[in-house]
Amino acid sequence: MVKDKVVVVTGAGRGIGRAIALLFAQYGAKVVVNDPGGSPDGQGGDQKVAEQVVEEIKKAGGQAVPSFDSVDSLSGATSIIDTAVANFGRVDVVVNNAGILRDRILFKMSEEEFDAVLKVHVKGAWSMTRAAAPYMREQKFGRIINFTSTTGLIGQVGQVNYGTAKAGIVGLTKNTALDMAKYNVTANVICPFAYTRLVGTIESDDPVVQARIDKFKKMTPEKIAPLVVYLASDQAQEVSGQIFAVRGNELVLFSQIRPIRNMQLDKGWTVEEIGEIFIPAVKNNFYPLEISNDVFPYDPLV
Numbered sequence: 350m351v352k353d354k355v356v357v358v359t360g361a362g363r364g365i366g367r368a369i370a371l372l373f374a375q376y377g378a379k380v381v382v383n384d385p386g387g388s389p390d391g392q393g394g395d396q397k398v399a400e401q402v403v404e405e406i407k408k409a410g411g412q413a414v415p416s417f418d419s420v421d422s423l424s425g426a427t428s429i430i431d432t433a434v435a436n437f438g439r440v441d442v443v444v445n446n447a448g449i450l451r452d453r454i455l456f457k458m459s460e461e462e463f464d465a466v467l468k469v470h471v472k473g474a475w476s477m478t479r480a481a482a483p484y485m486r487e488q489k490f491g492r493i494i495n496f497t498s499t500t501g502l503i504g505q506v507g508q509v510n511y512g513t514a515k516a517g518i519v520g521l522t523k524n525t526a527l528d529m530a531k532y533n534v535t536a537n538v539i540c541p542f543a544y545t546r547l548v549g550t551i552e553s554d555d556p557v558v559q560a561r562i563d564k565f566k567k568m569t570p571e572k573i574a575p576l577v578v579y580l581a582s583d584q585a586q587e588v589s590g591q592i593f594a595v596r597g598n599e600l601v602l603f604s605q606i607r608p609i610r611n612m613q614l615d616k617g618w619t620v621e622e623i624g625e626i627f628i629p630a631v632k633n634n635f636y637p638l639e640i641s642n643d644v645f646p647y648d649p650l651v
């Protein structure tokens with residue numbers, strides 16, 4: 350389904366990205382394994398992180414090259430795309446998986462913590478897409494696969510920077526899908542659930558919470574990869590601008606924002622009328638502020 354396609358996976362040295370790179374190679378794609386190999390908050394670097402995945406792919410008979418640039422600038426992203434073109438002659442698929450966390454409650458979060466997270470996730474995904482788009486437009490084929498999070502779609506305490514970034518990636522995906530549609534380039538976004546180092550530090554004294562964590566531990570990065578490879582295939586030409594999730598053995602298609610109630614007054618609304626008429630009429634349709642039971646009211650099969 351993706352044999353000989355040239356695929357760039359960012360953040361492919363670990364976790365979900367690594368599993369995606371391995372599965373693409375197994376299906377005969379030529380893979381650029383991009384990862385500067387930094388810490389979970391994006392500091393430092395280690396070239397061995399990407400090199401090890403390349404070695405693993407080559408040992409299994411696949412084709413891959415490493416790339417150590419950061420996605421967080423257009424020059425870094427251009428150099429990652431150049432690596433694909435220089436080694437394999439083209440670029441067919443970009444998987445924007447790279448990510449970091451700098452969690453902090455809103456009223457204590459620093460400007461640097463906000464900027465750093467937006468830079469890797471939003472600017473990184475835009476830069477990679479911008480650098481690859483001219484090639485994809487020219488060859489009239491391309492696949493962009495981005496990663497969001499429940500923090501961006503629903504919300505989470507202490508992750509204002511990450512939630513803003515992950516919601517931004519949904520907007521990036523939908524607008525990329527529109528700009529590139531006539532060139533056979535699709536763009537989709539996946540909300541993954543996988544036990545990796547980014548989430549692997551969570552433990553709890555509460556047995557109920559710990560049971561949930563134990564279940565989460567069974568949601569491996571390998572479960573995310575098949576949907577990514579499918580979305581990259583020729584078969585998935587009609588799938589674009591969609592928001593998916595993978596939760597263990599469960600695949601999900603998300604709804605997207607639409608007006609759900611509306612009222613019109615022919616003379617327009619006063620402040621008082623909004624309080625007396627509109628809000629009482631729509632408040633049964635308000636979304637709950639609590640996280641997620643409303644969104645995922647059942648446990649996944651794992």
Ligand SMILES: NC(=O)c1ccc[n+]([C@@H]2O[C@H](COP(=O)([O-])OP(=O)(O)OC[C@H]3O[C@@H](n4cnc5c(N)ncnc54)[C@H](O)[C@@H]3O)[C@@H](O)[C@H]2O)c1
Nearest residue numbers: 360363364365386387419420446447448498542543545547
């Ligand atoms: N694990 C989950 O359950 C979960 C949930 C929601 C969203 N996500 C998203 O999935 C993606 C993968 O996360 P993961 O859980 O595998 O984490 P991970 O930390 O295991 O892997 C992320 C990789 O991205 C790399 N990276 C960081 N900054 C980079 C940069 N500037 N340029 C290139 N690479 C960079 C890191 O070195 C790391 O190897 C992220 O976008 C994350 O936000 C994960």
